[in-house]
Amino acid sequence: MDFYMKLPRRKREFTLFLFVLSFISMNIIAPLITCFEVNFSLQTWAHIFQVMPMLWPAVGATVLITYKPAxxxxxxxxxxxxxxxxxxxxxxxxxxxxxxxxxxxxGSWIGAQQISMEPISRFFYKWPRNFAISLFVEIFIAQPIARQVMFVLHKRLDSRKAVLASAP
Known part of the structure; x- marks a missing residue:
């Protein structure tokens, strides 16, 4: 029942699910990682929101690339x-x-707005922190909210179907 009610059933629902998930994740994970990387300041926070329009499509593409292997x-x-x-x-x-x-x-390349070897050479220093932050946000914040959106959507759609099916 949970699979049917809390996960997308169709492509349009998958798009909505992905939008909700990525919106929440982008607004929490990207600022946290960047602030840990650079420093916690209002200027850093403002820079993140300038870069997000470039980062969001990369995140969406990464979701689609990793969907089947995951x-x-x-x-x-x-x-x-x-x-x-x-x-x-x-x-x-x-x-x-x-x-x-x-x-x-x-993400480091997009945030720095340049391609360099720095994110690759410091990968094993940066990745565990990024993984931990992302996993926490996904498990406890973004995924539960996105699944709740799907649940509410499916309840409404199913109740409409029931009303239409019972109508003479």
Whole structure:
């Protein structure tokens, strides 16, 4: 039941789910990582919001690139009869793992507005922190909100179908 009610059923719903998820994630993860990287200041925060229009498509593309590999890994690490929470948590873990690898480098390039070797040479210093921040935000904030949006949407759609089906 949770799979049916709390996850997207169609492409349009997947788009909405992805929008909600990426909007929340971008507005929490990017500022936190940048502030840990540079410093916590109003000027840093303002710079992040100037860069977000360039970073958001990269995040969306990374989600689409990592979707199938994360799904494959999730199926490898979970059993068919595992609970909804177990499967969703493993999927979040696999997705964040793959996305954080890519975005630790690409996100740094977009944020600095230049391609350099610095994010690659400091990868093993930066990635664990980025992974931990992203995993926390995804598990406890972004994913639950996006799943709740899907649940509310599906309740409304299902109640409309029920009303239309019962109408003479």
């Amino acid at each position: 799904d494959f890994l999730t199926r490898k690490f979970t059993a068919h009869d595992d609970s909804f929470r177990a499967k969703v948590t493993m999927n979040i873990l696999c997705t964040v793992f793959l996305m954080s690898i890519i975005l630790t480098v690409v």
